[in-house]
Amino acid sequence: MANQEAVLFSRILTELTLTFHIIYATIGVGIPLMIMMAQWIGIKKQDEYYILMARRWARGFVITVAIGVVTGTAIGLQLSLLWPKFMEVAGNVIALPLFMETFAFFFEAIFLGIYLYTWDRFKNQKKHLLLLIPVALGASFSAIFITIVNAFMNSPQGFNIVKGELVNVSPVLAMFNPAMPTKVAHVLVSAYMTSAFLLASIAAFRMLKGSQHVYHKKALYFTMKLGLIFSIATAIIGDFSGKYLAEYQPEKLAAAEWHFETEKGAPLIMYGVLENKEVKYAIKIPVGLSILAHSAPNAEVIGLDRFPKDEIPPLYIHYMFDLMVTIGVWLSVLSFVYVIGTWKKLRFILSKWFKWLIVLGGPLAVIGIEMGWWMTEVGRYPWILRGIMRINQAATNSGHIDTMLLLFAGLYLILGIGSVVVLSRMFRKNTVEQELADRAAMKAGVGK
Template sequence: MELDNVMLARMLTSLTLGFHIIFAAMGVGIPVLISVAEWLGIRKKDPMYTLMAKRWVKGFTVTVAVGVVTGTCIGLQLSLLWPSFMKIAGEAIALPLFLETFAFFFEAIFLGMYLYTWDRFKNPYIHWLFSIPVVIGSTASAFFIMTVNAFMNAPQGFSLVNGAIVDIQPLVAMFNPATPSKTGHMILSSYATSAYVLAALAAYKLLKGNAHEYYRKALSFTMVMALLFSFGTALWGDIAGKYLAEYQPAKLAAAEWHFETKPQAELVLGGVLDKDTLEVKYSLKLPYALSILADGSPNSVVKGLDQIPKEYWPPLFIHYLFDGMVVIGMYMLIVPIFFFAWRKRKKGQTPRMLLRAIIWGAPLSFLAIELGWVFSEVGRQPWILVGYMKTQHAATTADNVGEMLVLFSLLYAFLAVVSTAVLRRMFKDKPVQAELQ
């Protein structure tokens, strides 16, 4: 594969998004768990839940700092690497870009108040109230930035006349058909992933023999949240599937290796594709499932790739990305169900195998988000702005993109090492027993 400017720009943008989304997901989800934990601590008069909030918010500040740096890199790269795209998007979708910055400032202001006002009020609910704007700001930030990505998949709210953008309607561009599925799915998956990250920390301590009640309560609490948010993510996946069937049938058909337009379409899991005959072998086929996903009825006609010009077919390997998301999503649902089933049947210590499964849930949930981003972006190809601009026409013609790729790779490696070291140092030799005294 020739590494021309277009491919190098795509690689650098993918690297930045892939690294940023790790910290962005935690930046969106962890405030929710912090807020709920503190509320439970006040309501139950249980200092352990309050301590969860205190410890988690310390780590959260590190993820925010790295998220700000990598988010800034994304903004810089959009302008430098994709100038033609930003010429259109910068005008049509400028409103949510501005609102995303405002939401972050809103979150940062109240995060500072939240951090430095512990035990300053006779009524503890006053301090807890400072967490609400942090939750709103972080979630709103994700919502606004996801509307930009949604706009790339379902552009509207403007007209393109002789290469010039006219008749701009910012709210129409922002609330495009892709907005509900994109924003809801990303926000809920961030909540679920954050719950798994915090659950994995508690499970790791229990696995290492630290059976303090704090970790048992933290594990139960985070598993409840993981179950709720994983279930919500799965439900929102159904909304996303119906959006794809109506507005981006090529992406859905490529994801499911659905080559023939027909009713009662089956959903294909796994398998090997013969690229010459387009025959799928060794797959698991679920009868009617694709028709139900696409339109809610087993008899619904699902558009296949046979009705789409081959030059507009997305890369067919996105099938495996879709399968990966589905399998991991099922895992994220099953693990909490087993956890609570065991707790109900046999009260006592959680089996080591189940603790390991919870720990594995954290990296797998991040993997699902990464697969989802690649599926969304690659599945939109050859378009950067569907129906208006192809990716190859949007990339910069400037030199030295390869050198930028190397430099940013080194930056992200540095940030990964430093942030990990800081987080480890932050909690090393600081047992919860000492903090509870």
């Protein structure tokens, strides 16, 4: 069993890496779909502005992919170095999706390169659009396969341990574990939602800075519509996730909801503070937890009283759950109001204060993603493989994790600042107006 200092630093370093990586991974999954849809609409409507959206988004997407590769590699390295006992099991049972994730990424990267270097080389733009299909599929399947590994950690199956030896190993059964459907679906739609709100945030910010170009208005309306669709989808799948937790990880649901006593007709607790197991200042929705868990107002919901103290997750995950849900609801309302307001031509959606709300929507969506992942990972504590292997059994005994933590923190700081600087300079030097003027001049030259 690993010493406590090694376990602590291993947990901090893993959390830091995942926190940083999830930003670029989410963008890497969602943006290809946005690019493909924008270009498809541009071709269908013969609208140069949508074509330009696809072109500019693809250019910025390459930078985020590069950062995602570095941080993804760091995760693979850290799994082997920090959690060797876990990797002994994972290497024999769940290695298949890890391999398939690498293949999906290369599939995406190859076609992304071809797509970027063949702009304006197709007379029929529909053929160029076809190159985006494997890019979007590769990005999404990359997320699917790596999420399957995480789902396996929450609901391990496909093997038995007899006298310390793995027997009856079935990689396919391990992949299709009970957590897989809801977790994969939630990761995908939340990535699409977050990417849409990030792009909407950029468009609104450019409009606040004085640009009244049609490009930004169309980009804002397009991405806010997608944000509304995917925020609703995220909420629906989140409901299914709650029902999964009630059946397979009831201790996580109970900790997230501060549900201490098993009871029927359990209320849903939002916000509040906890003082000596007494909830204060909370909003209680009668029978809400029973409906969330079992779709029945009088259903019994298992409480924390049914679990040993050393198997109860940290109760602060309640705040993560609340923040995630609050942000999701807020973004759904914001995008709904914007879409309806645009349709009805309401003047307030053109105001500065409303645009600032949209600008804030992008960072809030990222925070929502972070809260969801933190709740998932912290909520599994003390298990790394739920019910089979504890975190302190899986961690390394190395005494140099604190040094690794400092080195990787420095790396992420450089990568984070560098990506922001590169992206801002890239688009500052190539404005929408300049690109449209250049393309018009190019077409005029070709016409002559």
